Amino acid sequence: MNNDRSHFDRSPGVEQNESAANILSYTAGLVLAILLTIASFIVAQTNLLWGPGVAVGLIVLAFAQIGVHLVFFLHLGSGPDHTNNILALAFGLLIVFLVIAGSCWIIANLNANMMFTHPAG
Amino acid sequence: MGGPPPTRIVVAYGFWIFILSDIVMFSALFATYAVLSGNTAGGPTGHELFNLRNVFIETMCLLVSSYTCGLGALSAERHQQGRFLIFAALTFGLGAAFLAIEISEFAGLVSQGPSSRSAFLSAYFTLVGMHGTHVAIGLIWLIYLVAQVAVKGLRPAVLRRLLCFSLFWHALDIVWIGVMTLVYLMGVQ
Numbered sequence: 001m002n003n004d005r006s007h008f009d010r011s012p013g014v015e016q017n018e019s020a021a022n023i024l025s026y027t028a029g030l031v032l033a034i035l036l037t038i039a040s041f042i043v044a045q046t047n048l049l050w051g052p053g054v055a056v057g058l059i060v061l062a063f064a065q066i067g068v069h070l071v072f073f074l075h076l077g078s079g080p081d082h083t084n085n086i087l088a089l090a091f092g093l094l095i096v097f098l099v100i101a102g103s104c105w106i107i108a109n110l111n112a113n114m115m116f117t118h119p120a121g
Numbered sequence: 122m123g124g125p126p127p128t129r130i131v132v133a134y135g136f137w138i139f140i141l142s143d144i145v146m147f148s149a150l151f152a153t154y155a156v157l158s159g160n161t162a163g164g165p166t167g168h169e170l171f172n173l174r175n176v177f178i179e180t181m182c183l184l185v186s187s188y189t190c191g192l193g194a195l196s197a198e199r200h201q202q203g204r205f206l207i208f209a210a211l212t213f214g215l216g217a218a219f220l221a222i223e224i225s226e227f228a229g230l231v232s233q234g235p236s237s238r239s240a241f242l243s244a245y246f247t248l249v250g251m252h253g254t255h256v257a258i259g260l261i262w263l264i265y266l267v268a269q270v271a272v273k274g275l276r277p278a279v280l281r282r283l284l285c286f287s288l289f290w291h292a293l294d295i296v297w298i299g300v301m302t303l304v305y306l307m308g309v310q
Contacts, residue, residue, distance in 0.1 A: 011130045013284055037184065044306040069187075
């Protein structure tokens with residue numbers, strides 16, 4: 001990078017200076033992601049986890065894998081040069097959470113209130 | 122800290138915002154699927170339809186293609202055009218394999234009954250089909266970029282486009298983790 005400013009801002013997906021470390025970072029990310037994927041399939045198809053806990057386990061594994069992707073593939077860090085990227089990501093995740101959790105909450109309420117087999121009155 | 126940031130930073134940041142908006146769009150489809158996944162209207166359920174072996178192969182194709190895409194972007198940064206073309210070809214091949222498996226899976230499902238059989242199936246085809254459409258667009262974009270590299274070489278403007286493509290490709294893999302977990306792994310429970 002030939003501009004002083006690039007020291008202070010960094011965009012997602014842009015690797016840092018040492019290229020040997022970058023290949024290592026991608027490879028570490030690939031290995032971790034494959035392990036987490038295999039763990040997800042094992043949890044889904046065996047009785048390793050207590051039945052009702054399987055969904056929670058799968059969600060935790062999915063979030064772990066998304067974290068691996070963000071750090072090792074998109075090279076998002078926690079340093080000051082990543083503040084803008086992380087803030088944008090945090091806002092995006094807030095909207096995603098509101099849309100998904102809000103929809104599930106509202107429709108679950110709707111279903112609970114509408115699906116009487118014997119309507120009252 | 123004076124002066125505007127380099128174009129590369131601005132372009133990648135803008136594209137990052139686009140990717141986040143794309144993920145917000147996907148979140149609406151995820152919410153739709155989560156809400157409707159139980160409404161099978163007496164039709165087939167996910168447990169009867171989904172083949173986890175195919176899903177595992179699809180996941181691995183996409184994951185390894187994300188890896189080769191990263192290595193390709195790295196080679197491009199270092200102006201190793203030959204290595205870049207090899208990794209781009211691998212990325213394309215793995216992405217095309219993913220898409221081929223998905224299309225054959227869709228064809229199998231449609232042959233068993235109309236895709237509008239139940240709200241569950243409509244939501245399934247919309248969510249997974251939207252992800253597949255993104256992969257198909259990514260593959261066309263990759264061909265276009267390889268042609269640009271071949272004609273123009275690895276000049277800064279082409280490198281910025283490659284950076285945007287690799288962000289897009291990694292983001293598709295992140296969306297796939299959600300599809301794999303919510304639709305397939307939780308669908309067969």
